[in-house]
Amino acid sequence: MSGGTASGIVAGIRIDLQRLHETWMEIVYPRQRDAADTVLGKWTPNTQTGWIAYRLWGALGALLVGILYPLVLLGYVFRAQTSRIDLAAARIGAIGVFVVLVVLWGALSAFARYQFSTSGFIAVLAASVVAVVAGLLAYAFSRVGGRLTTVVFAYPFGVTALLLPPVVAALYSPTLAETVFSRSTAIARWINDNLLDVYNINQRLRRSYDLRGIAHAAMWFAISIPVGWLVGTVVTLANYVRPGR
Template sequence: MATGSKTRGGVFHAISVDLRRLHETWMELVFPRQRTSTHSVLGKWTPNTTTGWIGYRLWAALGVLIVALLYPLALFGFMARFYARKADGTATRIGILGVVAVSVLIWGALTVFAHFRFSRTGFLAVGAAGVVATISAALAVVFSRIGGRKTTVFLGYPFGMTAVFLPPVVAALYSPTLAQTIFPQSESLAIWLLDNVLYVGGINEFLRSRYSLSGLGYVGMWFGIAVPLGWILGGLVTLADLIRPK
């Protein structure tokens, strides 16, 4: 019982620290010296005028709402950061050539297996998927190594997502069996996104009038999904780093 109480206390303490840091970071967007001021000689900055106090309190109240919305996302960011660190640690140990070699080894073995067990279209499907996955994984590692956090978030994570999402779509272009599963599901997802997400500013109508969801259109669609998903994932990991630095 005592151990359980200590565990709950530790969790609640960690959450309270996270919330305070996140709110202080929000406050520091407008007001100076708000975060990590407990160990500062100067202490936390506070306004010295009535107007300043009003603005300070209003900004703080707005911050409570923002924190309530962001913290659940930050929790997901903690989990994503854990797996991202593991993947990054593995990539660091074996290097870019190692990542390429592992990908070529895995996909090469699958391609050889497909050559003996599947039709020519299935063989081409697995081979094409391997090329996409290998190039995307290599680019993800490259961009995570250069340019700092911004390059990692805006380029590294999207290519990482591309390595996950595009291979089965590319394979479906060659395999009728995969196409029967992936393309109808992709079409349903595309309709939902157009009707519920991309309706702002008539983007859905523009896409429907200019593009057809067939052939390479599916590849373009999933690349278009992988990129913002990579940005979102990278943003959540960045938010987790902001709240709980490494």
């Protein structure tokens, strides 16, 4: 990496951190974000007590920004990838998206037909059908426009369309099944013991459902929804800190 490139990256990070911190400060205090070069300048307190509160609020903001900024960086990565996918989808249209997904996941289903058990083939085929429908829904919601619609609907359906069939195929792969199933079970146990340990939801799930076979595929479909929300949220955060070109 050249010195110029490194200095440019450092300067970009510094601007990002400053923008995040000024946004935090502006929650309580006026004229904070991008105000340093204005006529009035950045607002500052004029009393000692005010300065103490101002500094404490700033210190808390610095801590939160330090925690939040890795998500911003992750958002930059996801934004670059999702922008490419969105541009490609816009070029080929809904029919093109349908054809690409049918060919892609149809090939995976054909592979599963000859390599996996009957139950494995059915699971992969079902996941592929769900993925094709999810891909079309993701395309439709992305064309509707609006950040909220995109984050709440387009991203989760997009994640499902891209990840569900290969995950299900891995669950039934003769070479990967044992490892993937054990990790899938561990993830399910963690979610049940931590995230769903409210109002006895986890106990009701344990009594009503047995995590075997197709239930693993259903679990990963359910997981893809919040994963899509997470991706959409960090991309939105990245756009706020550094709007895309």
